[in-house]
Amino acid sequence: MIRHVRFLGSPKPGEGRIWVIAGPFLWFMIFFVIPFVVVAKISLSTAAVSIPPYVPLVGWGEDGTLNIALHFGNYHFLLTDPEYVIAYLSSLRNAAVTSLVTLLIGYPVAYAIATTKETLRGPLLMLVIMPFWTSFLIRVYAWIGILKPNGLINNFLMSLGLINHPLDILNNQFSVYVGMVYAYLPFMILPLYSCLEKMDHSLLEAANDLGARPIRAFVSITLPLSLPGIIAGSLLVFIPAVGEYIIPTLLGGADTLTIGTVLWNEFFGNRDWPVASTVAVALIVLLVGPLMLLQHFQSKGERS
């Protein structure tokens, strides 16, 4: 009996697999792991007036001995200086609020698109993606025009006579939320849509048939089955939102403190690369930890 048919030059079973994985692996090595190691290395140094502006970790002593100086003081500094703690907490809060609000707005939108006529779905999805065709910076700037004291909203409300003084809705926490929810909404809608669109409509019919009213059927069937979409969308929004720099800078007030702004200040204001690197490493640890936990529980849930 012929068990394996092999053509000349064709790879053995499993042989090609390594090359398929090699591509993304290489990409990941060059653009994430190596830079991260460099950043982690810098974070263990101290600032100095030199080029590059930090003390090298490895050096030769005058007597020819090899000196390796690891400086963990930056991490301690990060934990004790309230400015950094506040920056982290407010970044996490911004990201959490953004994820929650984009979920609340995005879910109905994704649900509506997924349940509408098939011919309408394409154009509607296109409308969701369309903003990406314009520069991100310009779109954030546009919000300044909308929110400023004599901007669109205030002028409109005053012309209606609903308010006498312009509302203070720019350069504060509110405008940061508005900008972030606006910018990240598509990242929530798309994974939710792809999850909801795949849902078997007969499940809802079966629930109805068994006596569940539409709302009950939604809570018992649609919502739990769209959980993967909710998780994917929330992660896609939450992770970049934590490190967001442009929106808090442009739309936030002078007192808006986020990891992004702190990072910028350390790098370009103070020229303290080691502290800036420490901020970056701590951010990754902060985000990767919960992510790995989540993945762990998810795969456990699938197995059981």
Add this chain to the structure above:
Amino acid sequence: MIADEPAGSSSANPSQAEPNGKGRECIPEMLTISQDGYQPWTDAGIEPQLRIENIVKSFDGFNAVDNVSLDIYRGEFFSLLGGSGCGKTTLLRMLAGFLTPDSGSLSMDGLDLVPLPPYERPLNMMFQSYALFPHMTVENNIAFGLRRDGVPKDEVAERVSKVLDLVQLSEFASRKPSQLSGGQRQRVALARSLVKRPSVLLLDEPLSALDKKLREATQYELVNIQQQVGITFIMVTHDQEEAMTMSTRIAVMDKGKIVQVGSPAEIYEYPQNRFVATFIGSVNLFEGPLVENQTDHAAIESDEWGGKIQVGRAIGYSLGHNTTLGIRPEKVRIAKIHDPMALANRAVGRMKDIAYLGNSLVYHVALQSGKVLKITSPNLGSTSDRQFVRDEEVHVGWAPNACVVVEP
């Protein structure tokens, strides 16, 4: 037995059968129809349970269901049979409440169904895809309907375990649907739709996803369960054998209309028109003018047959009317050319094809007119007088009472 319910239960459906059959005298509707020869549709004194009257449903100007009326009686196993696009599923979905008829009325035990949403209708449906909730265990899938009705916790557990017993899935209660085989999923779907004790259960192609062997076994199991629980079953199917095996009555549908309603034997033996005759099993058709019509016999003149075809009874047409006769392949006899055949209708033909099916043989015999007659005969073993070869001259024939008049 699901019907064995605790006292004071909210479900007071009189159709529930007694577990040991002792209730049969007082509730005649519960007789197992096919076994006892009980035929409520022949008794004018019995009210139908489900009344479908002049139902019309169209999609984009096309009538998917076209003025359909049907009466279905308590305890029946009723099949809607037809090819794809004949409107059978549309009709079923209107009964379930997923579609609203354009006109006509649906009522069950005097209750008008049309204005009721699916979740308020006292009937349940078993879906073709089963539609089991993938994130719930078998137990929770089955309990879902009971919980929606606010049945107390311990009663839910009791009824779920009883229905799991009925479909023999007790040890799978805590599995997820993805961990079950196709046949097991089918039974979970059945259990889930039965546990609420609906007065009528709708089944949309319940066996189509099973392989042939399992399907045949499940046909009997489904009929057994139906007789145990005494619920009216309405099944949609495209498989005529399935409909014949399981049903008390069959409604054959074509192009949104009901072509014929009757018991499996009626439909098979007396197909009303050409569509039914050819859809249910196969049939040889002969056409010709009516040339004789007496009280006890009649005849048509058929060129294809090459002479008169005798029919063993009177035909309700006048002389000269172009009449179509149908004769089932298994009712045609075949014999060697030297065997005399003492049948009123006989002819000589030439063997064209022989197919060996194991349990039976199929012959294609070309008549002198060129028409090919299909004949099946049981495989009785190959003795010399039953062994035919291609191109052999043979006698074919049938008794006058073996053929039926088929409307065009």
